[in-house]
Amino acid sequence: MPAMTETRLSPIGSRALLFEARCPFDLEHQQRFWALAEEAAQWPGVREAIPGMTNLMLLMDRVPIDIETLAHNLAILWRGGARKQVDGRLVEVDITYGGEGGLHLREVSELTGLTVDQIVEIHSRTDYVVFAVGSHAGYCYLGGLDPRLETPRRQNPLPRLPGGSLSIAGRQTGVSASSGPSGWNTIGSTDFVFFDPSRAPASLLAPGDRIRFKPAGVIA
């Protein structure tokens, strides 16, 4: 694997490849990866093209012997600069900030020097764009957290955070779609269902959709 020059394609499994490009982390560049994913998904041999956070994973039907050609084609496509602008839907998610479902709200208040009301106001003011879906089923990586809400990850991750937990860490925020471990700071909860296997598609949101958090209650 050569060091990343402008773009790089690396095997991350027998039939899984990761395409990365040196670029800023913002919506404009994310839109370029959405465009890339849409195009690459049509290529023969590509089973699925999954956008990450300004990167792209390709799952292949067979082990790709000639990744040079693939790397070349992806690099050309990337340099083309096409963006996919998604007119996604806006989903409102009711959140109870604090209380049992938002165990770390007080701590976040201490860490940021903001009052609980300020945190709720700042966090729920923005519409967050779904940059990517993954980690666990229906989980959305969101862009657009206000830098004033930046906090470090927790030293001791929780082994089992319930589904519907709203958390923040670094410059990211998100709502867990099912119960699992978490090292983020949990500030609220919702009973919103992000993934339902009986629904088609099962994942409620896709890249380009937006989430607006609506404070349904604040338990300080």
Next chain:
Amino acid sequence: MIEVLAIPPLATVQDLGRDGLWSQGLGRAGAMDSLAHSVANLLLGNAPEAATIEIPLTPAKFRFCADMAFAVAGASCGVRLDGRALPRVWAGNARAGQVLELGTITEGARVYLAMPHGIDVPEVLGSRSTQLREAFGGLEGRVLAPGDKLAPAGTMERMLPESGLSCALPPLRSQPDAAITVRALASAEYESFTESSREAFWTTSYTVTPQSNRQGYRLVGEPLDRTPGDELRSHGIAPGIVQVPGGGQPIIQLADSATMGGYPKIAAIIEPDLWRIAQARPGDQLRFVEASLDQAARAGDEQERWLTNLDAQLSRTIAQQMSWS
């Protein structure tokens, strides 16, 4: 139908897993040892993708509620049907009331129990595999428990010889007590690891720790250090990826892997060798051998051919035995 009398805590119904839902964040799930799973199915004349029961570690016990054919394959665990010892890999007929016991595992980590046409559980999103985190698929989206009853999805078409049908699995290790060898591709951040770490990765063994399950195995061995670079942005990951978090000890993501992650990746285990990791137990040693994509492709083809040949050979064996009886 069989009734579960005793079962270890993490037994689940699995097939070859779900494809095509990565972009919705849903991983593949499926049998950890797809090879033993497929062999158990082939012995009964099932398609390789029919659902089986995956039984990890400790003893298990089942009672047959009706006359029924079944097959077992995988870890070596002293299989007994009403006290009669059976080969490690075996298909045959049980009568109503008989008890199937899987004893303590002496080598390997998982046993697969197959029934004619697979285990009868509903297909959800294209598969019968249990998604443990999302709690659907398999039997009610959960691990099996004593008292559960599982039925075959169909009746047996293949006539099994009275003495049953057996075959050999590829050996887990080259010799007893040797490390389990798996082939791996250098992955995205490989070059950013120090030269001595890269050498240690390919030349020393890594021990499987008890923090190992269907999601992934945590290993311990020579620490893998890397020249610190930019924090990685979250990206898609797939089963087999070997991640190295800050502490320098590798984690291999497996069947219930997350679909995205952000740790540096030193290597990726090739798919046809993932079954070996599935059969490794805490305390077992793993050794990594560097492979190219070309070798990964050939190893995959070889494994497919091995299964095709086995299927043909089983059909011939049955035809011969039937013509003699």
